Amino acid sequence: MDELQYFREIVTTDRRERELAGYHGRVVGCYCNFVPEELLLACGAVPVRLCSGDAAAERAAEAILPRDLCAVAKSAAGRVQRGDGLCGRADLLILPTPCDAKKKLGPVLGQFKPVHVLDLPPRKESPSAQAFWKTQIRDLVPVIERLTGTPLTRAALRQAMDLINRRHRVFRRFLALRAADPPRITGQDALFVTQASFTDDVGRWTTQLEALCERLEQSPPPAPAVRPVRLLLTGAPLIWPNHKLIELAEADGARVVIDEFCSGTQRVYQPVELRETSLPALLDAVAEKCLLPTTCPCFVDGTDRLNRVQELATTHRVDGVVYHCLRLCALFEMEAQAMQQTLRARGLPMLSVSTDFSAEDRGQLQTRVEAFVEMLRG
Amino acid sequence: MNRITVTRRAVQVVFFILLMYGAFIWPRHYETPLPKVPAGVPRTTLYNRNRILWVSGKESVVDLYLPALACRFTAKGGLFKSCILHFFSENFTWRTSLQIMLPHIVWLVVLCLLLGRFWCGWICPMGALMDAMTWLRKLTRWRQIHLTPRWERFLFYLRHFLVWFTVVVSVLIGYPWLGQGANDALFLIYCQICPARLGYPPLGLVNPCWTDNTNSITMFLTVLGWFCFGLFFLSFAIPRFWCRICAIGALVGYFNRGALLTLEKSAQKCTSCGTCRRSCVLDLDDVYLERRRPVVTAPECQLCLTCLEDCPEPGCLELKFLGRRILRS
Amino acid sequence: MGWYAGIDSGSLTCAAVLINDRGALCHSEVVLTGARSRLASERALLQVIGKAGLNAADLTAIVATGYGRERVDGRTSAVTEITCHARGAVALFPQTQLVLDVGGQDCKAIRLAPGGKVIDFAMNDKCAAGTGRFFEVMARALEIDLDDLGPLALEAQRAVGLSNMCTVFAESEVVSLVAREEPVANIAAGLCSAAAERVRSLAQRVGVAPEVTCTGGGALNSGLVRAIERLLGVTANVPAEPQLVGAYGAALLGLENHRGAA
Ligand code: SF4
Ligand code: SF4
Ligand code: SF4
Ligand code: SF4
Ligand code: SF4
Numbered sequence: 001m002d003e004l005q006y007f008r009e010i011v012t013t014d015r016r017e018r019e020l021a022g023y024h025g026r027v028v029g030c031y032c033n034f035v036p037e038e039l040l041l042a043c044g045a046v047p048v049r050l051c052s053g054d055a056a057a058e059r060a061a062e063a064i065l066p067r068d069l070c071a072v073a074k075s076a077a078g079r080v081q082r083g084d085g086l087c088g089r090a091d092l093l094i095l096p097t098p099c100d101a102k103k104k105l106g107p108v109l110g111q112f113k114p115v116h117v118l119d120l121p122p123r124k125e126s127p128s129a130q131a132f133w134k135t136q137i138r139d140l141v142p143v144i145e146r147l148t149g150t151p152l153t154r155a156a157l158r159q160a161m162d163l164i165n166r167r168h169r170v171f172r173r174f175l176a177l178r179a180a181d182p183p184r185i186t187g188q189d190a191l192f193v194t195q196a197s198f199t200d201d202v203g204r205w206t207t208q209l210e211a212l213c214e215r216l217e218q219s220p221p222p223a224p225a226v227r228p229v230r231l232l233l234t235g236a237p238l239i240w241p242n243h244k245l246i247e248l249a250e251a252d253g254a255r256v257v258i259d260e261f262c263s264g265t266q267r268v269y270q271p272v273e274l275r276e277t278s279l280p281a282l283l284d285a286v287a288e289k290c291l292l293p294t295t296c297p298c299f300v301d302g303t304d305r306l307n308r309v310q311e312l313a314t315t316h317r318v319d320g321v322v323y324h325c326l327r328l329c330a331l332f333e334m335e336a337q338a339m340q341q342t343l344r345a346r347g348l349p350m351l352s353v354s355t356d357f358s359a360e361d362r363g364q365l366q367t368r369v370e371a372f373v374e375m376l377r378g
Numbered sequence: 379m380n381r382i383t384v385t386r387r388a389v390q391v392v393f394f395i396l397l398m399y400g401a402f403i404w405p406r407h408y409e410t411p412l413p414k415v416p417a418g419v420p421r422t423t424l425y426n427r428n429r430i431l432w433v434s435g436k437e438s439v440v441d442l443y444l445p446a447l448a449c450r451f452t453a454k455g456g457l458f459k460s461c462i463l464h465f466f467s468e469n470f471t472w473r474t475s476l477q478i479m480l481p482h483i484v485w486l487v488v489l490c491l492l493l494g495r496f497w498c499g500w501i502c503p504m505g506a507l508m509d510a511m512t513w514l515r516k517l518t519r520w521r522q523i524h525l526t527p528r529w530e531r532f533l534f535y536l537r538h539f540l541v542w543f544t545v546v547v548s549v550l551i552g553y554p555w556l557g558q559g560a561n562d563a564l565f566l567i568y569c570q571i572c573p574a575r576l577g578y579p580p581l582g583l584v585n586p587c588w589t590d591n592t593n594s595i596t597m598f599l600t601v602l603g604w605f606c607f608g609l610f611f612l613s614f615a616i617p618r619f620w621c622r623i624c625a626i627g628a629l630v631g632y633f634n635r636g637a638l639l640t641l642e643k644s645a646q647k648c649t650s651c652g653t654c655r656r657s658c659v660l661d662l663d664d665v666y667l668e669r670r671r672p673v674v675t676a677p678e679c680q681l682c683l684t685c686l687e688d689c690p691e692p693g694c695l696e697l698k699f700l701g702r703r704i705l706r707s
Numbered sequence: 708m709g710w711y712a713g714i715d716s717g718s719l720t721c722a723a724v725l726i727n728d729r730g731a732l733c734h735s736e737v738v739l740t741g742a743r744s745r746l747a748s749e750r751a752l753l754q755v756i757g758k759a760g761l762n763a764a765d766l767t768a769i770v771a772t773g774y775g776r777e778r779v780d781g782r783t784s785a786v787t788e789i790t791c792h793a794r795g796a797v798a799l800f801p802q803t804q805l806v807l808d809v810g811g812q813d814c815k816a817i818r819l820a821p822g823g824k825v826i827d828f829a830m831n832d833k834c835a836a837g838t839g840r841f842f843e844v845m846a847r848a849l850e851i852d853l854d855d856l857g858p859l860a861l862e863a864q865r866a867v868g869l870s871n872m873c874t875v876f877a878e879s880e881v882v883s884l885v886a887r888e889e890p891v892a893n894i895a896a897g898l899c900s901a902a903a904e905r906v907r908s909l910a911q912r913v914g915v916a917p918e919v920t921c922t923g924g925g926a927l928n929s930g931l932v933r934a935i936e937r938l939l940g941v942t943a944n945v946p947a948e949p950q951l952v953g954a955y956g957a958a959l960l961g962l963e964n965h966r967g968a969a
Contacts, residue, residue, distance in 0.1 A: 124650075125650070125667070127527065270649070270651060270690070271690050272653075273653050273656070273657060273688045273690075275656065275657055275684075275688065276516075276521075276522050276656070277516070277519075278519065278520075278521040278522065280521060281521065281522060284656075285656055288651070288652045288656065289651065289652075292649075292650050292651050292652040293649040293650055293651035293652075303669060304649065304650050307645060307646045307647075307648065307649075308649060310646050311646045311647050314646070
């Protein structure tokens with residue numbers, strides 16, 4: 001399908017790199033989902049999320065980072081060090097500090113590129129933490145203004161927020177197609193869709209997704225011989241090219257009907273309402289949007305993710321949950337038990353797998369995932 | 379889009395007109411008979427008509443009270459008699475027998491239990507005025523001012539203090555202990571600071587009693603009344619600012635959690651996005667924070683349903699009456 | 708008459724069984740896997756059908772399982788060893804609630820609902836500790852036959868504690884224990900309880916239940932089974948040929964699948 005091909009192309013080829021090579025404005029590299037894209041867009045910068053699942057970059061980074069460090073942090077560093085693609089193009093890197101690895105990554109990346117570190121509070125629900133975060137975002141404004149030479153205006157910010165809100169609206173329409181039975185799209189293709197939003201132009205991505213939704217809504221639903229097992233994927237983000245787990249999960253006729261990754265559904269899910277429209281109010285709204293609904297396990301309290309997974313499992317009529325732990329990332333692994341207990345209490349089976357970017361444990365992983373699917377098939 | 383807000387504005391306008399100008403539409407001209415004071419009871423019940431009683435000297439159309447600012451000082455007496463606090467104040471002072479009070483109490487309690495502070499969010503004309511101020515502010519692009527948690531806490535204590543202070547004073551002055559002058563001055567104490575007393579008459583083109591220099595207490599209360607009237611206009615910058623002081627609202631708020639009309643949240647559907655808190659004109663965080671109990675109507679919540687309208691998660695917030703769903707996000 | 712083959716292509720051994728259409732196990736064959744599992748499974752299959760005097764065309768279904776299931780030529784389907792062990796164990800001991808499979812290179816705990824449906828399972832990570840490979844290495848270090856390790860362990864006065872379960876470190880520890888003239892039986896018992904600890908932690912992840920069935924080559928080790936029983940406080944069912952359970956389950960699944968489709 002051409003509409004799908006577009007998203008694959010954005011993720012897997014250097015198309016965006018070529019496009020931005022000829023762009024005269026500023027490109028700002030971001031990590032995680034904590035960086036307010038609206039702000040960057042309003043000042044005329046192009047935000048690109050540079051998180052990566054590149055195993056080669058990860059190995060390359062072992063020259064400058066300890067080996068026993070999570071693969072996401074290492075590959076991020078590796079790509080900047082090598083000046084890969086958009087990492088080379090970026091004029092500034094904005095690095096939030098969700099975990100220890102990312103905290104200490106600032107100076108490392110700073111050797112190659114200007115870095116602005118965005119301090120995350122360890123909790124997100126306490127008033128003081130929220131106040132602190134709002135200052136972090138307010139302090140980001142002059143940094144961006146200086147970089148682009150464009151002062152932030154209320155009108156521009158509103159416009160950018162509208163643009164992003166439109167993206168969320170279309171994305172929710174897209175989610176409904178995944179909730180359908182049978183799902184209209186594979187989980188991996190959906191991951192390509194969300195991951196294309198890492199680097200793609202926001203407006204164009206939205207238009208493309210609209211076209212894809214239209215196409216999927218109009219084409220007749222696929223009629224599989226047997227009802228596919230419906231899986232939910234959560235845990236550490238799968239980021240291209242590390243799609244090993246989702247490939248295995250869907251290899252056997254199962255369908256990942258929804259994911260709860262910061263690189264997937266969570267990335268483009270949250271809209272912002274516009275009731276108070278003064279500049280500070282807009283900034284605060286954007287700041288809250290970037291912090292409050294996130295389900296990143298870096299915060300003290302993990303209830304939001306438990307709720308989110310349960311809710312997605314309900315709305316997408318999921319048969320089982322696959323929980324992805326990334327080796328050496330304690331955060332996800334430590335939350336796995338609470339998740340298991342919560343889901344078990346609801347009678348929802350969960351499989352927890354621990355892996356990394358390498359391909360060497362593919363066989364092991366496959367046995368687990370396949371056995372899990374067989375178990376769900378009963 | 380914004381269906382709830384549009385409906386609410388319409389309801390507010392309708393009730394504003396009814397409560398403010400009801401007596402113009404259905405005029406009912408007669409002087410109120412002065413309450414009978416049983417023999418042996420000291421006549422502490424000062425009827426300083428100039429200062430305190432309904433400016434028009436007219437009785438209301440309907441002989442009932444409401445749990446919102448349906449005010450005794452409305453021009454021509456208004457559609458309803460007065461607000462709930464006024465009812466208790468004057469009758470406690472008059473030491474009206476329970477027999478006479480009971481039907482009114484039952485009526486008020488039923489109204490509170492049915493709708494909770496829905497009265498504030500949808501019916502109170504004062505609330506409508508404050509919302510109009512907020513609308514004006516947005517039109518003129520002024521910023522909203524948020525109170526610090528300290529101020530919020532102070533106002534919380536203040537309004538509940540005002541409720542009980544009013545009740546205690548009203549009971550006390552039913553007896554002659556403080557002396558005639560003080561008793562007269564303290565009659566309907568809360569009305570002295572309520573912005574409705576000064577604000578409503580002009581809306582019906584009558585002049586309120588701006589000053590009362592009977593004695594030092596009345597003079598002090600006069601100034602305090604002006605001050606509070608001024609505070610009311612802070613609602614331009616701080617949405618529904620007077621509601622944060624209003625003792626009538628605080629009193630009705632005691633019924634809010636037990637009311638049949640409830641705002642409920644499904645914790646599982648909530649993403650903690652904070653939208654509801656940002657939308658709430660009263661800066662309430664109860665909806666955002668609640669994670670266990672389904673009912674999220676805080677004592678301060680006016681059931682304005684702005685949060686329900688703005689919540690991005692379908693079905694996360696619901697308005698229920700007697701457990702039956704009426705509206706959902 | 709229909710014949711169904713199940714092939715369990717494991718990392719150490721490759722087992723093939725043949726069942727008839729009443730589900731009775733008729734012939735079996737176990738060969739060493741060696742370096743190329745494709746060849747081993749082919750050999751096992753050929754030998755088992757040879758025993759029955761059949762040829763490949765007589766088989767209604769060939770179901771492959773085990774680590775090398777994708778590399779079994781001629782398979783009609785591939786199913787993971789978890790489903791197969793569960794199926795096999797339930798066929799042999801219908802009351803089974805918990806299957807403990809100690810295989811050549813990994814261990815599994817499989818929790819079953821009444822009726823035999825898998826409801827949860829756990830596998831150890833990529834580490835040979837406590838598996839068939841582990842005991843093979845240790846038997847060599849103790850200079851005894853692998854088959855004798857279990858019975859020997861049962862005779863021990865006490866089990867020596869081992870400080871490390873990694874195959875490499877444990878091997879050198881065993882060597883030094885032998886040098887210190889620690890009775891071999893005690894060392895064997897120590898190895899068995901250490902391995903049983905591993906199995907117990909797996910079992911606890913899925914939930915211990917009274918009806919336990921041990922399968923896989925490890926169940927041939929009576930010392931290990933005893934140690935598991937002691938740690939879990941249960942009496943375990945051990946099939947006569949536990950190493951065939953996976954292949955047997957696979958063949959049964961082939962049979963059921965065929966019946967379901969017919
Ligand atoms: S899980 Fe959290 S720390 Fe990891 S990439 Fe996502 S947002 Fe960043
Ligand atoms: S002035 Fe205020 S308290 Fe008094 S009757 Fe009017 S609304 Fe009620
Ligand atoms: S709290 Fe506000 S809305 Fe409620 S009665 Fe008082 S002034 Fe009216
Ligand atoms: S707006 Fe809705 S989803 Fe967001 S915090 Fe409030 S109740 Fe939860
Ligand atoms: S919590 Fe919701 S319904 Fe209650 S006052 Fe605030 S916005 Fe209105």
